[in-house]
Amino acid sequence: MEKKLMSVVESQQFSKEWLEIEFFPTVRSMETVLLNERSGCKDLKGKGMVSFFYEPSTRTRASFEIAMKKMGGDVIFSTENASEFSSVVKGETLEDTIRVLNRYYPDIIVSRFANEGDAKRAAWVSAVPIINAGDGAGQHPTQALLDVCTIQKVFSQVNNITITMIGDLAKGRTVRSLCYLLGKFKNISINFVSPAVAKMRDDIKDYLEKHGVKYQEYKSIKESIKKSPADVYYQTRPQRERGTAFDLSEDKGAFVLCEETADSMPDHSIIMHPLPRTEEITLEVDLNPRSVYLTKQVECGLFSRMALLKMILS
Ligand code: CP
Numbered sequence: 001m002e003k004k005l006m007s008v009v010e011s012q013q014f015s016k017e018w019l020e021i022e023f024f025p026t027v028r029s030m031e032t033v034l035l036n037e038r039s040g041c042k043d044l045k046g047k048g049m050v051s052f053f054y055e056p057s058t059r060t061r062a063s064f065e066i067a068m069k070k071m072g073g074d075v076i077f078s079t080e081n082a083s084e085f086s087s088v089v090k091g092e093t094l095e096d097t098i099r100v101l102n103r104y105y106p107d108i109i110v111s112r113f114a115n116e117g118d119a120k121r122a123a124w125v126s127a128v129p130i131i132n133a134g135d136g137a138g139q140h141p142t143q144a145l146l147d148v149c150t151i152q153k154v155f156s157q158v159n160n161i162t163i164t165m166i167g168d169l170a171k172g173r174t175v176r177s178l179c180y181l182l183g184k185f186k187n188i189s190i191n192f193v194s195p196a197v198a199k200m201r202d203d204i205k206d207y208l209e210k211h212g213v214k215y216q217e218y219k220s221i222k223e224s225i226k227k228s229p230a231d232v233y234y235q236t237r238p239q240r241e242r243g244t245a246f247d248l249s250e251d252k253g254a255f256v257l258c259e260e261t262a263d264s265m266p267d268h269s270i271i272m273h274p275l276p277r278t279e280e281i282t283l284e285v286d287l288n289p290r291s292v293y294l295t296k297q298v299e300c301g302l303f304s305r306m307a308l309l310k311m312i313l314s
Helices: 016-036 059-070 094-102 118-125 141-155 173-182 202-210 221-227 259-263 283-287 296-313
Strands: 048-053 074-079 108-113 130-135 162-166 189-193 214-218 232-235 270-272
Touching: 016 141, 016 296, 048 059, 048 094, 059 074, 059 108, 059 130, 059 141, 059 296, 094 108, 094 118, 108 118, 108 296, 118 130, 130 141, 141 173, 141 270, 141 296, 162 173, 162 221, 173 202, 189 221, 202 214, 214 221, 221 259, 259 283
Parallel strands: 048 074, 048 108, 108 130, 162 189, 162 232, 189 214, 232 270
Antiparallel strands: none
């Protein structure tokens, strides 16, 4: 990824060098700007963003729109429910929608798509950069970027990390994008903990093997803590909107993070979750010193998205 950053479609597009030399320092500088000047900066003055979401979102949409405004840019059009209130209901294709939005002169389009592969289709016909804010059960590359930023912030690097990914690994797009991104770093080990019906898909396992990333599958969080203690525990929720029917709490707590399980994790470890959280992390874990999912990880979302917009637009 040596040339100028344009669209953000999938995590594989980023190189380790770009992440370490350009992205992480820009994220840190955005954090400094925001914390020192609470009003933000004016780097994106005169730039306009279209925010077009076909699926619900709290964090991704809010943080992109706030990032744009904090840097002096405008959100020139925003819709949170394009699946119901855009002309897709009348049969308009994604390609036509993107071509038309291009004619309203945005500088960037941030979109959450309903189907895997839609981000690529949109980027293919768009003259302005497209940011994939999640495409069905496919990928969520900006989530993976903020996730590695969180890991880098806590451990000062992303190499030499063991991470345990828990939950709906078959349909969760955040873990897929995170695996692709972690495959760029050195000496990464991944533990997968999920019900049999929600195992990580083979395309990701093939990618990890090709990139020399060791992975192992476990039947419960407790078993993984005992056999392969990790630096990062990355919990995810059942993707009910994509047809996932199992209840994580049914299996004797094998996949639910509770206080007792959290306390048995290595002292230096952190607990992450892309959110929203449902039944898979009990509320008392929020107060565990390892938990970063409602604090650092959320903030890294804003700083990372500010950095991305600045790198693409300014
Ligand atoms: N993590 C994440 O994508 O959250 P939202 O669905 O609220 O954007």
